[in-house]
Amino acid sequence: MHTERQFGSSRRDVMTAGIAAGTTALAGCIGGTGVDPENGDESGSYTVTMAPMGKLEFDAVPENAFVTFTQYADMAVALGHGDAVSTLFAPEMSGTTMNKFYERLPGVSFDWEGLTNPLQNGVTKEQLYSAESDVHFLDPSYVLTTQDDWDASDIEEITNTVAPWVGSYHSGVHSEPAAAYADSYEYYTLWELFETVAAVFRERQRYEALKGVYEDTLARIESNLPPEDDRPTVARVTLGDGVFYTYHLNTPGFWQAETRPLGAHDALADVEWSGDWGTVDYETMLEADPDVILHLWGITSSYAIADIRQRLESHAAGSELTAVQHDRVVASGMRYQGPIMNLFQLEMTAKQLYPEQFGAWPGYEAGQPYPEIPASEQLFDRDRVASIVTGAGGDGE
Structure with missing residues (x-):
């Protein structure tokens, strides 16, 4: 077995x-x-x-x-x-x-x-x-x-x-x-x-x-999470043609490696599907009505988050979503993430869900690099990671 x-x-x-x-x-x-x-x-x-x-x-x-x-x-x-x-x-x-x-x-x-x-x-x-x-x-x-x-x-x-x-x-x-x-x-x-x-x-x-x-980053995040009652409801989705392709936040598996540690409330937790992902319609999304929408693949070249927001705002049902009305539809990363990507995606998702604890997410513009984050608000040391990867010194040697 x-x-x-x-x-x-x-x-x-x-x-x-x-x-x-x-x-x-x-x-x-x-x-x-x-x-x-x-x-x-x-x-x-x-x-x-x-x-x-x-x-x-x-x-x-x-x-x-x-x-x-x-x-x-x-x-x-x-x-x-x-x-x-x-x-x-x-x-x-x-x-x-x-x-x-x-x-x-x-x-x-x-x-x-x-x-x-x-x-x-x-x-x-x-x-x-x-x-x-x-x-x-x-x-x-x-x-x-x-x-x-x-x-x-x-x-x-x-x-x-x-x-x-x-x-x-x-x-x-x-x-x-x-x-x-x-x-x-x-x-x-x-x-x-x-x-x-x-x-x-x-x-x-x-x-x-x-x-x-990674362990240092995770410890920093976990020690600063707000109480469970103060955490938002979140839907992790990709907008399709009239439907949302859906993924869970806190279930087992490495596809959730950047969301599960953050412990937010999964707005679609009670929605089940038989494959590796599911689909829901606008009616189901309105019933769930998440505080935040994490648009998976939003940082890739396949989607522009500004276009996603515009499509939702111009849709009769989509415009009623709380996340849309409060401008909390954000570009999320890739579930196909290795260790470097996981560090960045943990950081970006922590800021998107808990700006008061981890600093505001500056937003993402299609086609641009990962945004600059002030050094005091970075959740991990870029130079430390670069040194390890390149073998330039310290931990990387």
Whole structure:
């Protein structure tokens, strides 16, 4: 039986429809604790352990990484291995969003141009043989649940003849894995998954240093949260054509890594859905009537928050929403977040929900970098993070 590493059991079923096309994935992304990255000779082979795959063998630190969702690219950058990324889901959207955050980290950037989307036309064995990658940052269970022509023997074939798989897609919302992994699947947090990726790249020290920044940030947030009765009701949604694509705030899974620690009241907590996300109409949103609307993907190039506000204001029902009337419809980030993105998204969401405690959110303008935050109101030290990532000194060496 697949185990719950944190937060209890899931209410959700796995989303069986593929999300190869970028627009479907946007409308509607993989966790792990690996063994110590020094498990092996410094210049030779080593192993990393992760459920449901078990022990993964590497001859050397990967130089060519097959990357799917953005969290893996962000992890690679965080560990000083951004150049290893050879593919990326929705590369222009993902890459530009990553760099919006990195703009605030001296010396950190990601070169996404020229990368292809490995999910654009589905995942094939021919594709993986041709890529000749050193590691596949993709959950094999995701492949089995979204691709009709794969089975467990195909997964094993790629492992043995090309490279290991590293990922835990279903840890996103604790959805059900493929039947082949029902007895061996485990759910991981974002930072546990990052630990495994650090083991793959043999970058334990960078991982520990960044985890220290995260723990300091989390402690600062948790110690300053207002009493529960003073916290707002919040809807985490993406506006579609006449509907809202919906996500929860406080449920298990790393898709909620920037909202769950903030403990706000989920305006849609009682609304259930069977897939990884749901949809509600304007009537349901009016019934929930949140104080704040976090528009997921709002900081990406796929949406402009000013346009979202205008659409809501010009809609008969949308204009009646409290969040719209009080100008609290804000640009939220990506659920495909790695450790660097998680730090920024924790900060931005804390300011959006609790400006009195963490300083006002200055707003976000489409196409621009993550906004400048006064040093006294930053929830984590940019120079400290940049130093770790670039290896410029201190914790990063």
